[in-house]
Amino acid sequence: MIELLHVTKEYNNLKVVNNVSLKVNSGETLVLLGTSGSGKTTTLKMINRLIEPDAGIIKINGEDIKNLPLSKLRRNIGYVIQQIGLFPHMTVKDNIAVMLKLCNWDRANIKPRVELLLNMTGLPVEEVWLKYPAQLSGGQMQRVGIARALAADPPVVLMDEPFGALDPITRANVQKEFKNLEQSIKKTIIIVTHDVVEAVTLADKICLMDEGQIQQVGTPADLIFKPANSFVKQFFSAHRLQIELMATRLRDLELTQEQYPDDTNLYELLNHLEENKREDQNITLPDIFEAFYQYKIKQSHAK
Amino acid sequence: MQNENYFQFIQSHWDELLQQLLEHVYLTLVGLFFSIVIGVALGIIMSVYRRLSLPILGFVSILQTIPSIALLGILLPLLGIGAFPAIVALFLYGLLPIVRNTFTGIDKVDPAIVEAAQGMGMTQVQILQQVTLPLALPVIFAGIRTAAVINVGIATLCALIAAGGLGEFIFRGIALNNINMILAGAIPAALLALLMDAVFAVLQRYILAIGKILAMALIVLLMMLVIYQTWPATNGKLTAGFPSEFIEREDGYQGLKEHYKLDLNTREMEISLMYLALMNDRVNVISGFSTDGKIKAYDLRWLKDDKNYFPPYYAAPLATGEVLEQHPQLRQVFAQLANTISNDDMINMNYQVEQFKRDPYEVAKEYLNQQGFSTKINREGSGDLVVGSKNFTESFVLAHLFEIMIENQTSLDVDLKLGFGGTQILFEALANREVQIYPEYTGTGFLTVLKPDKKMREKYIRDADLLYQFIKKEYRQQYNLVWLPPLGFNNTFALLMKEEEAAAMEVDKISDLSSK
Numbered sequence: 143m144i145e146l147l148h149v150t151k152e153y154n155n156l157k158v159v160n161n162v163s164l165k166v167n168s169g170e171t172l173v174l175l176g177t178s179g180s181g182k183t184t185t186l187k188m189i190n191r192l193i194e195p196d197a198g199i200i201k202i203n204g205e206d207i208k209n210l211p212l213s214k215l216r217r218n219i220g221y222v223i224q225q226i227g228l229f230p231h232m233t234v235k236d237n238i239a240v241m242l243k244l245c246n247w248d249r250a251n252i253k254p255r256v257e258l259l260l261n262m263t264g265l266p267v268e269e270v271w272l273k274y275p276a277q278l279s280g281g282q283m284q285r286v287g288i289a290r291a292l293a294a295d296p297p298v299v300l301m302d303e304p305f306g307a308l309d310p311i312t313r314a315n316v317q318k319e320f321k322n323l324e325q326s327i328k329k330t331i332i333i334v335t336h337d338v339v340e341a342v343t344l345a346d347k348i349c350l351m352d353e354g355q356i357q358q359v360g361t362p363a364d365l366i367f368k369p370a371n372s373f374v375k376q377f378f379s380a381h382r383l384q385i386e387l388m389a390t391r392l393r394d395l396e397l398t399q400e401q402y403p404d405d406t407n408l409y410e411l412l413n414h415l416e417e418n419k420r421e422d423q424n425i426t427l428p429d430i431f432e433a434f435y436q437y438k439i440k441q442s443h444a445k
Numbered sequence: 446m447q448n449e450n451y452f453q454f455i456q457s458h459w460d461e462l463l464q465q466l467l468e469h470v471y472l473t474l475v476g477l478f479f480s481i482v483i484g485v486a487l488g489i490i491m492s493v494y495r496r497l498s499l500p501i502l503g504f505v506s507i508l509q510t511i512p513s514i515a516l517l518g519i520l521l522p523l524l525g526i527g528a529f530p531a532i533v534a535l536f537l538y539g540l541l542p543i544v545r546n547t548f549t550g551i552d553k554v555d556p557a558i559v560e561a562a563q564g565m566g567m568t569q570v571q572i573l574q575q576v577t578l579p580l581a582l583p584v585i586f587a588g589i590r591t592a593a594v595i596n597v598g599i600a601t602l603c604a605l606i607a608a609g610g611l612g613e614f615i616f617r618g619i620a621l622n623n624i625n626m627i628l629a630g631a632i633p634a635a636l637l638a639l640l641m642d643a644v645f646a647v648l649q650r651y652i653l654a655i656g657k658i659l660a661m662a663l664i665v666l667l668m669m670l671v672i673y674q675t676w677p678a679t680n681g682k683l684t685a686g687f688p689s690e691f692i693e694r695e696d697g698y699q700g701l702k703e704h705y706k707l708d709l710n711t712r713e714m715e716i717s718l719m720y721l722a723l724m725n726d727r728v729n730v731i732s733g734f735s736t737d738g739k740i741k742a743y744d745l746r747w748l749k750d751d752k753n754y755f756p757p758y759y760a761a762p763l764a765t766g767e768v769l770e771q772h773p774q775l776r777q778v779f780a781q782l783a784n785t786i787s788n789d790d791m792i793n794m795n796y797q798v799e800q801f802k803r804d805p806y807e808v809a810k811e812y813l814n815q816q817g818f819s820t821k822i823n824r825e826g827s828g829d830l831v832v833g834s835k836n837f838t839e840s841f842v843l844a845h846l847f848e849i850m851i852e853n854q855t856s857l858d859v860d861l862k863l864g865f866g867g868t869q870i871l872f873e874a875l876a877n878r879e880v881q882i883y884p885e886y887t888g889t890g891f892l893t894v895l896k897p898d899k900k901m902r903e904k905y906i907r908d909a910d911l912l913y914q915f916i917k918k919e920y921r922q923q924y925n926l927v928w929l930p931p932l933g934f935n936n937t938f939a940l941l942m943k944e945e946e947a948a949a950m951e952v953d954k955i956s957d958l959s960s961k
Contacts, residue, residue: 190564216566227561231579231653240575241565290565300564 143168149198151184158184160354171331173345181354182334186300190219220291220299224306226283228275235271241293259289264319281312301333342385362389367441395433454625468609472600476535484540488547509541513599526722531608539592546588550581586649590642597638607714617689684710686719686728704754706959735939738795746947747939749954755938757909758888759931766925768830768881778854783930791934798838809845819853828860833880836864843884868893890916
């Protein structure tokens with residue numbers, strides 16, 4: 143569990159992060175969402191102390207991170223950045239192994255672990271194993287970056303615009319894979335992004351920030367259907383239908399279906415129906431949209 | 446020697462060339478080694494403490510702007526002569542490119558890569574070791590290669606402070622006007638620069654793989670080089686410091702060695718540095734001139750040329766036939782000076798001028814007073830005759846001596862034309878009757894003016910009287926010039942030792958050296 147208590151960071155008398163308090167439960171994925179300059183990246187970097195806060199306390203599992211040795215703190219936090227930052231003079235294998243060596247892994251265990259990580263991130267082991275970063279595609283590089291961050295099995299992963307540099311198609315693929323990975327590895331993950339669709343895709347919880355302050359924290363559905371203020375409402379106006387569908391799950395609509403798990407969101411469901419040409423379905427589009435509409439009305443009344 | 450072609454020269458000087466090449470490599474590598482160690486360290490410090498980068502870079506840049514000769518000159522009084530100050534100079538010159546490139550190389554590493562490394566929990570040292578330094582390596586190596594090439598060039602200048610190296614051939618070749626010899630130093634130096642550049646280029650490619658092995662190998666190599674360099678100094682032989690020209694000339698050390706069966710280590714150095722080297726016990730013997738004022742200034746002993754190796758250089762007035770016919774009384778004047786000035790007298794006069802910056806006129810006057818000559822008259826006016834001199838202390842003193850004698854013993858008025866830039870020029874002035882009298886040396890008058898062939902040289906060079914009679918006859922016939930009686934002292938080449946050391950070793954004459 144990660145807790146931020148009244149955290150503030152100033153640059154030249156400007157409060158980039160202003161009295162932020164936030165709680166991320168273990169195994170939860172929180173997305174820090176906001177425009178550039180909103181303070182989301184600064185907030186993230188204060189968690190692995192790349193930036194030191196001017197005021198406030200940050201705790202991981204109840205322990206103030208100021209009291210931990212820097213290297214020990216960071217070795218327990220996976221860190222992924224937009225520019226990836228792979229070491230250009232090392233092979234893919236060494237890029238991942240360097241993290242394991244830092245954590246004093248037994249030599250014999252390193253190779254199988256690297257193979258496992260490459261498999262986990264969907265990379266062809268034999269093919270990329272001995273390649274240098276410059277020989278990889280953007281998507282492959284970011285996968286290696288994620289594999290490196292997960293290498294020592296850290297309980298916490300911080301990601302700063304991890305998919306921002308990828309083209310839309312690659313991004314969608316890597317996002318989808320990451321979403322699956324996220325569910326299987328059960329880590330506490332904080333992701334910084336300015337992309338609303340990405341946020342709704344990946345988040346258990348979203349924390350929307352503006353001018354250094356938290357505007358709203360909650361599930362994607364909370365922010366979309368029950369915006370706390372006009373800024374939040376405004377922020378989610380783009381791709382409105384898509385994110386509404388993504389934030390709504392079958393169980394929310396009380397439309398249980400045997401073929402689909404009840405946490406399937408409507409966007410996935412519609413894609414699925416589209417792929418299967420709506421054949422042999424006992425669920426129809428009008429049913430879905432009727433239920434969705436009722437749900438929206440209920441949400442707005444609940445406010 | 447001049448008729449040899451380049452390859453024959455290389456062949457006949459092979460051992461020496463190899464020795465110089467090894468010295469050159471030694472100087473360059475040791476200097477470079479310290480440049481790399483200190484330079485990379487400074488570069489790293491600058492990248493960590495940014496505020497220091499400007500002062501450090503400024504300091505090493507200023508070092509670079511000091512002309513190399515000047516830097517050697519600055520280091521001389523502090524560190525003496527030989528390999529040590531040379532290495533220090535090379536080390537200082539190697540710093541700038543290495544410091545700057547190390548700093549730039551680290552500074553230009555993609556910040557995202559550094560951030561990723563920090564985020565992984567690498568310590569600052571680990572980031573340097575595993576990330577920034579390896580990534581900066583190509584840039585650092587570019588700096589090292591620049592420094593290596595610069596140092597190979599500057600190391601040639603180190604020959605001037607007796608550090609050895611290929612500069613010996615170059616400077617000796619310049620002194621002797623021997624193009625083959627210059628090229629024997631210059632071409633290997635150029636090839637060495639290219640080779641070093643190539644070696645470091647290859648090294649750069651493999652250094653990450655062989656880093657530790659390489660570091661060990663380098664240290665071992667360096668120790669071997671240091672041992673090699675210090676070896677010759679401990680072989681029990683005496684060490685002599687000679688200027689380039691003296692070492693190479695057949696009538697210099699080459700002949701002396703055979704004549705006396707000498708076995709000395711020779712160190713090549715600038716004339717002005719020889720005395721410093723002797724006083725600091727870097728060498729035991731130096732070459733010099735037997736009437737040099739420094740003999741007295743430094744309390745030296747000049748070793749007697751007991752087997753008559755060096756040509757006689759007896760000083761004597763050289764006058765035109767016309768001036769002697771016109772003023773026959775001049776002959777009487779100089780007859781009084783014949784054989785009166787001893788070597789010690791002349792050493793003392795030179796010493797008075799050089800050590801105490803006294804006026805040569807005063808020194809000459811004082812000497813003549815002591816000898817009981819009248820020195821009161823000092824005429825001014827339109828001169829009846831002109832006395833000339835060459836451009837060194839002894840010649841100045843002698844010219845004044847002549848002036849005082851003539852003006853006090855006759856009614857003639859003497860004009861002086863002092864400081865002619867060489868024997869040839871002054872002799873021409875005499876031959877054209879612009880000068881009527883000047884002090885000349887018998888050996889110089891023989892070798893420089895008459896330019897005898899080898900047979901003639903061998904016939905006359907070892908016998909002072911025979912030589913004097915010969916040149917007297919030849920000058921009279923060829924130029925109508927007259928050699929007046931010699932003044933008594935012989936300003937020839939001499940080997941010099943510190944008085945106390947010579948006394949302790951019981952060395953009095955050159956042949957005593959052959960048994961040491």
